[in-house]
Amino acid sequence: MSLNFSFIGNNFENILKNSGLLLPGIEKVVAIYHNEESGKPEAKYVIRQKPDVLHELSIKGDYHEIQNLRLEKRNFNWYKKDELPFETENLTSEVNIFTEIENIVLLLRFENDIDGKFDLLFIYFNHNMSNFGISRSDKGLSTENKTIIGFLLYNNFKSLLDTNKQNKSILKSMNENTRSLIRQTATLKSELSQTGKNYGESLINVSVQYLKEFSENSEKTYKFAKDALDKISEFKGNINNLKAIISKSITYVDNIYFDSDAEEIILHDQHINLYDYEVKPEVEETEYKFDERYTKTILLLDKYERATNKVLSDGKNLTSINVGNACPAQISAPAISDSLKKHKKKIIYLFKKYPDKWEKIRREFRPVKNLFLGGREDIKDKTA
Numbered sequence: 001m002s003l004n005f006s007f008i009g010n011n012f013e014n015i016l017k018n019s020g021l022l023l024p025g026i027e028k029v030v031a032i033y034h035n036e037e038s039g040k041p042e043a044k045y046v047i048r049q050k051p052d053v054l055h056e057l058s059i060k061g062d063y064h065e066i067q068n069l070r071l072e073k074r075n076f077n078w079y080k081k082d083e084l085p086f087e088t089e090n091l092t093s094e095v096n097i098f099t100e101i102e103n104i105v106l107l108l109r110f111e112n113d114i115d116g117k118f119d120l121l122f123i124y125f126n127h128n129m130s131n132f133g134i135s136r137s138d139k140g141l142s143t144e145n146k147t148i149i150g151f152l153l154y155n156n157f158k159s160l161l162d163t164n165k166q167n168k169s170i171l172k173s174m175n176e177n178t179r180s181l182i183r184q185t186a187t188l189k190s191e192l193s194q195t196g197k198n199y200g201e202s203l204i205n206v207s208v209q210y211l212k213e214f215s216e217n218s219e220k221t222y223k224f225a226k227d228a229l230d231k232i233s234e235f236k237g238n239i240n241n242l243k244a245i246i247s248k249s250i251t252y253v254d255n256i257y258f259d260s261d262a263e264e265i266i267l268h269d270q271h272i273n274l275y276d277y278e279v280k281p282e283v284e285e286t287e288y289k290f291d292e293r294y295t296k297t298i299l300l301l302d303k304y305e306r307a308t309n310k311v312l313s314d315g316k317n318l319t320s321i322n323v324g325n326a327c328p329a330q331i332s333a334p335a336i337s338d339s340l341k342k343h344k345k346k347i348i349y350l351f352k353k354y355p356d357k358w359e360k361i362r363r364e365f366r367p368v369k370n371l372f373l374g375g376r377e378d379i380k381d382k383t384a
Contacts, residue, residue: 025125025126026048026123026124026125027047027048027124027125027126028045028046028047028048028122028123028124029045029046029121029122029123029124030043030044030045030057030120030121030122030124031043031044031045031119031120031121031122032057032059032066032069032070032119032120032122033112033119033120034070034112034114034115034117034119036114039115041059041063041066041067041070042059043056043057043058043059044056044057045057059085062085065085066085066120067117069107069118069120070109070117070118070119070120071117071118072109072118073109073118074109075108075109075150075154075158076106076107076108076109076150076151076153076154077106077107077150078104078105078106078107078146078150079104079105079107079122080104080105081104081105081124084105084122104124104125104146105122105123105124105125106122106123106125106146106149106150106153107120107121107122107123108120108121108123108150108153108154108157109121110157110158110161113165121157123153125149200232200233200234201233202239203232203233203235203239203242204229204232204233206239206242207224207229207232207242207246208224208229210242210243210246210247211223211224211246211250211267214246214247214250217293218293218296219263219296219342219343220262220263220264220265220296221263221264221265222250222253222264222265222266222267223264223265223266223267224266224267225266225267225268225269227268227269228267228268228269228271228272230269231269231272231274232272232274235274237274237275245272245273245274246272248273249267249271249272249273250267251295252271253265253267253271254295254296254299255299258296258299258300258303259303259327259328259329259331260329261331261335261339293346294346294349294350296343297343297346297347297350298350300339300340300343301347301350301357301358301361302358303327303328304323304327304336304358304361304365304368305358305360305361306326307323307324307326307327308323308326308360308361308364308365309360310326311323311326312360312364314326318364318365318366319333320333320336320337320366320367321333323336323365324336336367337367340367340368340371341371344371347368347371348371348372351372
């Protein structure tokens with residue numbers, strides 16, 4: 001007989017389900033156990049004719065007697081069918097094999113970890129010993145036979161239940177560990193995300209401070225656009241390289257807007273190269289090197305020097321108007337004077353440091369010459 005049980009709330013479910021033919025001569029098995037969900041005893045049974053069908057058994061009217069059986073501590077007992085509180089009333093009308101008065105019943109008890117009482121397993125046998133393969137006679141089971149059968153079956157089920165409990169405990173522990181790892185992973189992921197955000201904000205703050213310092217040492221104000229800040233926040237390199245990156249970005253936009261009169265320049269993401277911050281050597285070394293603070297002043301002087309050469313080569317008078325018209329982007333005479341005044345200190349410094357540079361404008365272009373007249377910087381260019 002295949003004992004196909006599905007006991008809810010305890011370890012019988014996996015142990016008894018599809019457990020196979022334990023002994024010949026088993027006609028029926030009834031299980032009464034504590035249901036963890038309802039908090040009350042529950043009963044199910046299977047019979048030989050339909051070993052894979054699980055039947056419900058009502059025990060409401062026999063509740064107190066069953067509870068008394070669950071309180072006894074003996075591992076097993078043998079009963080007659082008519083000694084069981086639920087047998088005649090609940091089963092004989094449904095299953096005709098239970099009318100055989102020769103059947104005997106073995107009760108096995110297994111402690112339930114939930115309510116501390118015992119779950120009950122009633123195994124119905126034929127009285128005839130020949131069904132067990134130990135005799136060809138029709139003699140009934142002796143007390144000694146019953147003791148041996150009870151002992152063997154109890155220990156067999158007890159071993160299976162203990163193994164199942166242990167496996168269930170291991171599985172539970174593994175599940176708890178898995179859930180714990182999932183929670184830890186989620187926590188670490190959240191913390192990593194937050195750390196990334198905090199680090200990105202730190203990169204932005206440092207970059208903004210660097211940009212502020214560069215603006216303070218310049219005639220123009222530099223600001224980051226949002227797309228530039230977003231790009232900086234994703235920088236994965238060494239934070240110590242940011243200053244060089246920002247400096248090179250400023251040099252880049254200064255070259256783009258060298259002929260612009262705008263006092264504020266916005267740096268966008270395309271102006272910033274996060275992974276090309278080292279200054280590359282020029283193909284041909286220039287005859288002078290200069291601090292980045294003087295970049296715009298040098299670009300300004302170079303622009304006026306080229307414009308001056310063009311005016312002279314065209315045979316025109318060297319006036320501010322003509323020089324302004326010769327610039328890549330035309331500039332007015334007053335704007336030329338204003339730009340030179342703004343760069344006055346740096347121009348004087350550069351002229352002294354590099355006496356062989358910008359020869360035309362320092363010798364022939366009056367607005368530049370006026371810078372070196374002491375208190376006469378305001379003298380107008382009469383040729384303008």
